Amino acid sequence: MSADRIELRGLRAFGRHGVFDAERELGQEFVVDVTLHLDLRAAAEGDDLTRTVNYGVVAQEAVAVVAGEPAALIETVAGRIAAACLAHGLVERVEVAVHKPAAPIPLPFDDVVVRVERSAVRRAVVALGANLGDRRAALQGAVHALAATAGTSVRAVSPVFETAALVLPGSPGQPDYLNAVVLVDTALAPEALLARAHAIEAAYLRERSERWGPRTLDVDLVAVDGVTSDDPALTLPHPRAAERAFVLAPWAAVDPGAQLPGAGNVAQLLAALPDEERAGVRRRDDLALFPPGGEAT
Template sequence: MSRAVLSIGSNLGDRAALLRTAVTEFADVLRATSPVYETAPWGGVPQEPFLNAVLLVAGDETPAEWLARAHKAEGVAGRERTEHWGPRTLDVDIVHIDGVLSEDTELRLPHPLAHERAFVLVPWFDVDPSATLSGRPLCYWLSIVDSSGISRREDVDIGP
């Protein structure tokens, strides 16, 4: 059994509905869904704010199978890969898989930028406060990352 942390985000269309698409696509392996946060875009491309959340999933999938499922969910949501760090209907990033380190160009684990992203760390901490990333507790990373641009959206429900 493998346990994975998925970061989901959307800034095009009905953002909440598109996040629910990811929840639905992973429903059979879903263990926890974080609250939803609104965040400024990352990467310098001018675009609308994102809604972000984290899903904890567990199943018999290999890392490659988790990646295939992530890409399938993005496809169901109509994701087109046109601009790096550009706007998207749905982004599903595999942040961490317990016990897996990978430098594969298709899937680097843990995600190489996770420790810099409040939109990953804050919702992940909500659902797994004892988690570690790169050998340090999430609370360490949260103490050094700028989380001023992230706000919890109590009015947005994406499901279980």
């Protein structure tokens, strides 16, 4: 979890939240504090607003919650604001405090504050591939490395499929790939999960010397629930996933109802591929991977 944060303090808005009828009828002023935890290095290095979260937008969203549908409890208001903040894909964790200085308490007091803290836990689809060395061992190692990642748990591991390598025209042939898909639940921002994927690749001496070159290990972030991105450094969902049988076949096998955002049902996308594309992906149950702490899937 990143130590960077954006803090918004003392945001004031009028709302009609409370248990008593008079609070709903007359309303009162609420004060909101928001702390967003996210990795700000890319934004700082590139001086790029698209690599951070616009605190002006966050302020508008928080005010809209306070001014919006009345709730009996300010706990509910704080939770709604936290959910709006976590909808920004870069946010890893959020703290929200809602102050109710005019609370109907018949005693002298300074303030009433409810504080909530929420982490973004999203389902992510990670594609694995290897065609050099001990291919199955590399995929198995990647599964365990993902499970060992802070804030991340492996929910399911697909069967293994063997696929002929894609090569550029005129390039020499390559060994076949082993491919699999891992479903993870993670509190990491997509950028942090991608950095972890690259670190796992590096541990297996992955080289990026040529496009479509052979790989000891490929760890690709295919999709993250609720997150879309046009950033060339991390495009989500993966722009070529709908065309790749070696991604769609294991994904459909582990989650038959899966949807690729913007493209449709994964199993249907697989069925729509040319026959030769689908025929080139062969399920290898003899090379099944073990999920962390469990039996082979």
